Amino acid sequence: xxxxxxxxxxxxxxxxxxxxxxxxxxxxxxxxxxxxxxxxxxxxxxxxxxxxxxxxxxxxxxxxxxxxxxxxxxxxxxxxxxxxxxxxxxxxxxxxxxxxxxxxxxxxxxxxxxxxxxxxxxxxxxxxxxxxxxxxxxxxxxxxxxxxxxxxxxxxxxxxxxxxxxxxxxxxxxxxxxxxxxxxxxxxxxxxxxxxxxxxxxxxxxxxxxxxxxxxxxxxxxx
Amino acid sequence: xxxxxxxxxxxxxxxxxxxxxxxxxxxxxxxxxxxxxxxxxxxxxxxxxxxxxxxxxxxxxxxxxxxxxxxxxxxxxxxxxxxxxxxxxxxxxxxxxxxxxxxxxxxxxxxxxxxxxxxxxxxxxxxxxxxxxxxxxxxxxxxxx
Amino acid sequence: xxxxxxxxxxxxxxxxxxxxxxxxxxxxxxxxxxxxxxxxxxxxxxxxxxxxxxxxxxxxxxxxxxxxxxxxxxxxxxxxxxxxxxxxxxxxxxxxxxxxxxxxxxxxxxxxxxxxxxxxxxxxxxxxxxxxxxxxxxxxxxxxxxxxxxxxxxxxxxxxxxxxxxxxxxxxxxxxxxxxxxxxxxxxxxxxxxxxxxxxxxxxxxxxxxxxxxxxxxxxxx
Numbered sequence: 001x002x003x004x005x006x007x008x009x010x011x012x013x014x015x016x017x018x019x020x021x022x023x024x025x026x027x028x029x030x031x032x033x034x035x036x037x038x039x040x041x042x043x044x045x046x047x048x049x050x051x052x053x054x055x056x057x058x059x060x061x062x063x064x065x066x067x068x069x070x071x072x073x074x075x076x077x078x079x080x081x082x083x084x085x086x087x088x089x090x091x092x093x094x095x096x097x098x099x100x101x102x103x104x105x106x107x108x109x110x111x112x113x114x115x116x117x118x119x120x121x122x123x124x125x126x127x128x129x130x131x132x133x134x135x136x137x138x139x140x141x142x143x144x145x146x147x148x149x150x151x152x153x154x155x156x157x158x159x160x161x162x163x164x165x166x167x168x169x170x171x172x173x174x175x176x177x178x179x180x181x182x183x184x185x186x187x188x189x190x191x192x193x194x195x196x197x198x199x200x201x202x203x204x205x206x207x208x209x210x211x212x213x214x215x216x217x218x219x220x221x222x223x
Numbered sequence: 224x225x226x227x228x229x230x231x232x233x234x235x236x237x238x239x240x241x242x243x244x245x246x247x248x249x250x251x252x253x254x255x256x257x258x259x260x261x262x263x264x265x266x267x268x269x270x271x272x273x274x275x276x277x278x279x280x281x282x283x284x285x286x287x288x289x290x291x292x293x294x295x296x297x298x299x300x301x302x303x304x305x306x307x308x309x310x311x312x313x314x315x316x317x318x319x320x321x322x323x324x325x326x327x328x329x330x331x332x333x334x335x336x337x338x339x340x341x342x343x344x345x346x347x348x349x350x351x352x353x354x355x356x357x358x359x360x361x362x363x364x365x366x367x368x
Numbered sequence: 369x370x371x372x373x374x375x376x377x378x379x380x381x382x383x384x385x386x387x388x389x390x391x392x393x394x395x396x397x398x399x400x401x402x403x404x405x406x407x408x409x410x411x412x413x414x415x416x417x418x419x420x421x422x423x424x425x426x427x428x429x430x431x432x433x434x435x436x437x438x439x440x441x442x443x444x445x446x447x448x449x450x451x452x453x454x455x456x457x458x459x460x461x462x463x464x465x466x467x468x469x470x471x472x473x474x475x476x477x478x479x480x481x482x483x484x485x486x487x488x489x490x491x492x493x494x495x496x497x498x499x500x501x502x503x504x505x506x507x508x509x510x511x512x513x514x515x516x517x518x519x520x521x522x523x524x525x526x527x528x529x530x531x532x533x534x535x536x537x538x539x540x541x542x543x544x545x546x547x548x549x550x551x552x553x554x555x556x557x558x559x560x561x562x563x564x565x566x567x568x569x570x571x572x573x574x575x576x577x578x579x580x581x582x583x584x585x586x587x588x589x590x
Contacts, residue, residue: 053307055333077283077311081337084314088340107285111319232475257473274380276473278451290452295475 001066002027006052006082007073008098009035015070016043021147021207027061053081058090068094076100076108083114149207153217154182157197160219167191175205175213230254234296236282236312237303241328243268245300250275257291282312285319293320301327306334313343371395372483375405375421375433376449381472385420385449388479402428406436409444412525416444418486420479423450423457431457434464443521445486449474491522500532504539512536527569527576534569534582537562559586 002025005012012028016039019026026045029052030036040047050057052071063069069086071079076099083097096116099105108117155162161169166177166189179186180193182200195201205213214220231254235242238260247270250256256275260266263279280287282303293299299316301309309327316322318341326344329335338345370393374385377400386396397416399405402425408414423430430448437443448461452471461469467485470478496515503512513536519529541558563586569579 054331055337075283075307077305077307080314081307081310084310084341085337089337101284103284103286107315107319112314230476255473255475274383276380278473290471291473292471292475 001025001064001068003068003070004029004061004063006069006071007031007078011098012072013039013043015072016045018207020044022210023208024211029057029061053078053085055085055089058082058085063090063092065091065093067092068096070096070098072098074100076104080108080112080114084112087115147207149205149210151203151205151210151213153201153203153214155195155197155199155201155217158219159195159197159217161195161217162197164195165191166193166195169195170216172209172212172216175203175209178202178204231297232292232295233257233298233300234259234288234291234293234316235300235302236260236309237301237328238265238268238277239302239304240268242300242302243270243273245302246275247273259287259291283308285315288312288315288320293322296320296322297324298322299325301325303328304330306330310334310338310343313338314341317341317343370417371397371415373397373399373405373408373416373419375399375402375419375425375430377401377422377425381422381449384474384476385479388476389483391476392480392483394483401425402430402433402436405433409437409442410440417490418445418447418483420447420449420482423448423461431460431464434461434466438464441521442524445489447482447486491518493519493523493526493528497528497532501535504532504536507539507543509536509540525572527573527579530565530569530572531576531579531582534562534565534579537565 003019004027005016006029008030009032012030016026016028020043026043027048028036028039028043028045029048029050030039031049031051033049036047036049039045048057048061050060052058052073063086069083069092071082071086073079073082079097079099083095086092086095093115095114096118097108097114099108099117099119102119105117105119108114171177177189179202180189180199181202182198183196201217203213231249233249233254233256235246235256235258238246238258242258242260243265246256246258250273256273257278258266258269258275259278259280259282261279261281263277266277269277278287278291280290282288293316296316299312299322301312301316303309303312306329309329313325313327316325324344326346327338329338329345329347330349332347332349335345335347372389372394374382374389374396375398376382376385382398382400386398389396394417397408399408405419405421406428409416409419421430421433428436430450434446443465446466447468447470448458448466449470450458450472452458458469467489468482470482496519500512500515503515512532516529516532516536519526519532523529537558541556541562544558545556563583566579566583569576570583
């Protein structure tokens with residue numbers, strides 16, 4: 001599974017970085033030659049110099065339905081066509097569309113049915129979480145230039161970690177549950193704390209452990 | 224009081240050579256025409272007798288289309304020189320504003336399938352030129368075997 | 369025949385609105401800016417049923433026109449037609465009394481609806497006079513007076529608003545005198561004011577019978 005970032009510049013760089021740190025497979029498509037050169041020099045990602053609004057380009061990128069696509073150009077009309085191509089022609093469902101003009105929000109979400117419409121502010125703080133269960137998992141913040149990630153995971157009844165003591169849950173070393181909220185008062189758990197459905201876990205982790213933490217606490221695999 | 228037949232409410236996006244010509248033709252015919260362009264200088268392309276409305280604005284912002292009262296339009300023509308802009312205008316017209324007839328110019332033939340998927344009627348300059356050209360080329364005499 | 373005024377600096381817009389109004393059977397006059405319109409509206413024989421005006425025009429714009437009319441204590445049903453770009457001028461226009469606002473681009477149907485709205489708001493002199501008389505009889509003076517002041521604005525050269533004002537003042541005087549138990553000829557201030565209005569009515573139209581009759585009636589009594 002790979003993440004395709006179509007268009008954009010600074011925003012693309014930051015997002016690519018964050019995703020690469022999470023050990024995800026990133027493909028960047030951009031029609032600006034200079035940007036492409038900068039990206040390929042400084043990022044561990046596949047860079048394709050092409051116009052993502054053309055069907056040929058997406059074909060060249062070898063997109064599969066299970067991949068994730070993020071349309072990041074500064075023009076809403078370009079992001080729209082990239083997203084619709086991805087959804088209708090390449091049969092993807094994990095498509096994220098950057099909305100530059102907030103006035104287009106209702107049209108994009110309610111009328112044109114784009115599954116995930118993100119605003120510029122979400123983008124700037126790399127605050128989007130591209131995991132498959134966006135309602136349960138949220139990346140709240142990155143610290144130290146993305147070297148530490150703060151996540152928030154809500155425990156569902158069907159979570160594999162449900163009703164287990166924290167010490168018995170197979171969280172990787174490098175991830176720690178700092179707080180649990182959702183009960184009376186937020187509190188700092190210890191090894192004996194039993195994780196209950198409805199608990200909101202605040203986890204600090206290394207970005208590259210993100211997917212593993214999600215899998216252990218929600219059962220959902222990202223790869 | 225004589226009752227006249229109801230005229231169409233037509234919105235044309237893009238006042239280039241094609242847009243301005245069609246705008247003139249439709250307004251001469253008596254339709255209620257609104258033409259939108261990013262740059263008001265392009266309205267100079269319009270014929271002098273054009274009796275419709277000229278709106279300077281960005282058609283990729285839904286606000287502009289609301290201002291143009293697109294929900295009242297019977298016909299929307301997306302005639303800018305950018306396929307992506309035409310696609311957005313067309314899709315928004317069809318799905319967002321329920322316009323009956325939406326026609327878009329599409330320069331790159333590779334983009335045609337996507338427009339068709341959304342039932343947006345298209346005119347493709349390349350295909351039209353191809354058809355017109357082929358019709359001007361007579362058949363060569365073939366040797367009867 | 370019923371007449372409307374269309375004020376807009378764009379010939380196209382003038383033509384469009386005029387076409388729809390003429391199709392509906394109305395007579396149409398046009399002006400290209402506020403100044404021209406003001407002259408036409410303040411003319412002696414001006415009797416427009418209503419007005420369509422643009423907001424932005426060179427020279428005197430739509431708001432300035434409305435303000436000028438207000439200063440001359442003249443008003444008529446008004447529809448503002450303009451591109452929607454800022455909210456503030458529109459709010460002020462509503463404060464100055466426009467009936468509604470049509471944004472460009474518009475369809476003939478929108479113009480037709482606007483005309484219907486204006487017709488509903490037309491104050492009919494005769495009907496309103498009867499209404500006012502009824503209100504005076506019931507001693508509903510605040511209501512009666514508010515209708516009378518509207519009539520003053522709409523029909524400044526008619527004797528009727530003055531006459532009605534006189535009736536209202538007379539009725540109020542009678543009521544006051546009853547309460548105070550006085551009928552002293554010198555202490556009837558409202559009646560004096562009423563007399564002045566009757567005289568004003570006759571000054572506007574010396575043949576106005578109701579006013580001359582009333583005046584005679586009061587003079588005979590005192």
